[in-house]
Amino acid sequence: MKRIIFLVLPQLASIANAQTTTQPFHFSVVQSVGTNGADSKNRNYHFSLNLLSGTVNSIKGVEIGALYNQNQGDLTGCQSSGLLNVTKGNVTGYQTAGLTNISGDVKGFQEAGLSNHAQNVNGVQLAGLANTAKEVFGVQLGGLFNKATRLRGYQIGLINISDSIEKGGGIGLVNVYRNGGYREVEVFFADYQHVGLSYKSGVESLYSIVSLGYNSLDTPLFSAGFGIGSLTGLKADWYFKPEIIWYNYLTKDLSFKTATQSTHLRLGIMKRMNKLSLTLYPSVYYANIPKGLEGKLTKTGEFKPFAQNKNGQFGFGLGLGIAFLK
Structure with a gap:
């Protein structure tokens, strides 16, 4: 038992250190094929370059992917992808994708060719088709559809929907605000x-x-x-x-x-x-x-x-x- 504990503890310490220490650079071809292999999902980086796709824990800096970026934790800085960005934690900064951005809370700017999806937004969502979020303190601009649970700001799109609106308004063909509309x-x-x-x-x-x-x-x-x-x-x-x-x-x-x-x-x-x-x-x-x-x-x-x-x-x-x- 003591031998097992002595073998396991260094590994746990190594993982904890990787999750709390921000490393300078990460490169991957696809998920698990890169500088830190499958362990990259447990590590934090200042810069990540994903030739096709890649997964890291968090970014404090810049992440660029030709097709797909995924963060298990937070993004502080800029994340850019040709198709899809997924940040399971929160975004502080700028997130841009050819198709879709998915994240937790956003403080900053989400931009996508198709759609943006976030928990709470303090800033701007800009999409060619649709934006969705729970609480929005800022602006949603969608070519077709904007949806919020609570709005304190503006929605601009063909169809704008929010369960409640405290301040601001919507400009579109149809604006549906159940409380305060x-x-x-x-x-x-x-x-x-x-x-x-x-x-x-x-x-x-x-x-x-x-x-x-x-x-x-x-x-x-x-x-x-x-x-x-x-x-x-x-x-x-x-x-x-x-x-x-x-x-x-x-x-x-x-x-x-x-x-x-x-x-x-x-x-x-x-x-x-x-x-x-x-x-x-x-x-x-x-x-x-x-x-x-x-x-x-x-x-x-x-x-x-x-x-x-x-x-x-x-x-x-x-x-x-x-x-x-x-």
């Missing part, structure tokens, strides 16, 4: 959109607007719009509701060759009545309808513009919205 479906009537339907989602301080509508002018026009807005309480159930929205107008043949665009700054005054609201929207707009243009798209609204130059026209608009609040 704001949503409304609005039927809209205006000189520049005779009948329209809008969906607004986010928080009161910052929400996104998606709109579809129809104009029965001399030349009937279909319109689609996207914008952002904000809601500020005045007194009792009255609110100031500024919005900016960009419209694209198409003729009934839906040909983009005959499309035109306008930008409306709307300064709404809203009266809230339980789950309903009524909003009056005076606005000022710019439409890219050049001077002397002939054809179907020479106007987008009923009112005559108050200014015209060679590139476009400026005018006033007026609208009325009836919204169902959620």
Whole structure:
């Protein structure tokens, strides 16, 4: 028994020393084929170069892999991979991958071509497709989807979701915030959109607007719009509701060759009545309808513009919205 103990103790001491001492350099071809073999997963390094892939305990410095990097512990510094980074501990610094980053808590910046997945984020997640995390104190920017459990910051993507939001907001086609969120479906009537339907989602301080509508002018026009807005309480159930929205107008043949665009700054005054609201929207707009243009798209609204130059026209608009609040 004593002989076994004397044989085992030096090995345990060696492993403990490897886990607590940071070595300068690690190189591997694939996992377990490198400078420290399979034992590299128990060692800490300042620099790790993985020709294809490699696994170490932790990095305090830089790790580069052509395909795949894996850390059993923490990363402090920079981790870069052509495909995938996995850090089972926490990341302090910068993590970048061609496809996906996976980690514990992040203090810094995660960047991936496809997706980022972390526990808690204090910093920025940037991905071509999706970002997921529990608590986010910072920014998530995803091409399609952002998901958090608790948000104190901003989400920018087509779909943004959080169980709760304390501060900040989302910019996207759909923003779903179960606690602290704001949503409304609005039927809209205006000189520049005779009948329209809008969906607004986010928080009161910052929400996104998606709109579809129809104009029965001399030349009937279909319109689609996207914008952002904000809601500020005045007194009792009255609110100031500024919005900016960009419209694209198409003729009934839906040909983009005959499309035109306008930008409306709307300064709404809203009266809230339980789950309903009524909003009056005076606005000022710019439409890219050049001077002397002939054809179907020479106007987008009923009112005559108050200014015209060679590139476009400026005018006033007026609208009325009836919204169902959620």
